[in-house]
Amino acid sequence: MKNLLNKKILFIICGGISAYKSLETIRLFKKNGAEIKTILTKNAKEFVTPLSVASLSHGKVYSDLFSIENEAEMDHISLSRWADIIIISPATANTISKLALGTTDDLASTVVLASDKNIYLSPAMNVRMWEHPTTKINLRKLKDFGYKIIGPEIGDMACGEYGEGKMSDPITIAEEIDKYFLTKKNNKKFKALVTAGPTNEYIDPVRFITNKSSGKQGYELAKSLSKEGFDTTLISGPTNLKTQNDIKLIKVETADEMLVATQESLPVDVAICSAAVSDFKIKKKYENKIKKQETLNLNLEKNIDILNYISNHNSKRPKLVIGFAAETNSIEKNAEKKLNKKNCDWIISNDVSNKDIGFNSDYNEVTIHYKNKSIKKEKLLYKEKSEISNEIVDRIIDQLN
C-alpha cells in the first residue's frame, strides 16, 4: 500500500460493535505512512477508548464539538480542510441517517457536512437494520451526494444473526483507500479544460448582448475534476461564482477572448464546453455610446464556435470532447444533431425551459449522448449540479482509463 505515504486521513469512528476493528485499520494506515487524526462520536467511546486510538494513531483524538481547547488549536472547519480524505468506519445506521438529512448535532456530523473532501463510509450493522428501507434510502442519498461506500459483507454478526451488514475487513478498507490515492495520482497526469458561464458581446462601450447562463454547472464540473486529481483549467465568462485555488481560473468576457484562452490552454486530455457562448456578435462595435433614438438596427454576425474549434483541431484535439446543449424544445433531437455536426464525443443536454433545472438553478437533470459507445444515451436524474458533476466525472475517468 504505497500510496498512503504522507496522506492525511481523518478517521471517524461511530458507536458500533465493530468499532474495535477500526483500531486495526488505523494501525494499517499508520504502518503505511499515513498521518491520522480521529474523531470518536460520543457513543463510539462506549466501544473503544480515546487512549487506545491515540496510542495507535500517534495523532490527536477529537470528540467534543464544544471544546475550547480543540477549537483554539484546530477548529471543526480546519479539521476537514486538513484532511486529504475522510473515512467513517464503522458507519452506524444512526450516523448514516444524520448525514443523509444534514443533521449536525455533534463534531463528526458537523465536520462531514462542512467538508469538501471525498468521504468513504464502511457501514456495519445488524442485517435487519441494513435491509430496512430507511437505511437503503439514506445510503442511496449519500451515494448520490458522492460518498463512496465500502461493504458491508455477508457473514456472522456479533448479535448472533447471519446476513449482510458485517463491516468489511480492515485490510479491504485500507486497500480501497490506497486504490483511491493511486487513482488520484494517475488522474494527475490528465489535463482538463472547462469553459463556463455566458459571454458578453459588446454593442458599444457600455452595452452588450448576453444570456442567462450562471456558470454553476461548469464551475461544479471543474471542482469535481480537480477533486479527483485532474490538472484543471476553468475558462469563465462573467459570473459571480468563486472557485478553489487548485483550479487555474481564466476570466474572459467575450467569445473572442474565450477562444484565445482556449487556444492557449490546449493541449488537454478532456475538454468540457459548458459555456453558453453567444451565437452572435455585433459586426462592427460602436466606438462611442449610442445616443437615444427611435429605432436602432443591429448588424449581427455569427460568433466563433469554440466547441467546433476544439473537436476539429488537427493536432491538439483532446481525447475526449464534451459539449453541452441547453435546449428549450426537441431536446433529444437537437442534442443528437449537435453530437454529429460538431464532431464531439459526448453531448450533455438539458431542458433550460424548466425553471427547476435551468439557468441559475442549483439543480439539473441531464442526458448524456454518446457517440462511440454501445449505449447511446444515459439520463442523470434531477439532483444538485455538484452531484451531476461527480457522476459525469466518474464517467470521464472510466473513459480516459
Ligand SMILES: Cc1cc2nc3c(=O)[nH]c(=O)nc-3n(C[C@H](O)[C@H](O)[C@H](O)COP(=O)(O)O)c2cc1C
Ligand atoms: C452493544 C451495541 C452494539 C451496537 N452495534 C451497532 C452497530 O453495529 N451498528 C449500528 O448501526 N448501531 C449499533 N448500535 C446502536 C448505536 O450504538 C446507536 O444507534 C448509537 O446512537 C450510534 O451513535 P453514533 O452514530 O453517534 O455513533 C449498537 C448498540 C449497542 C448497545
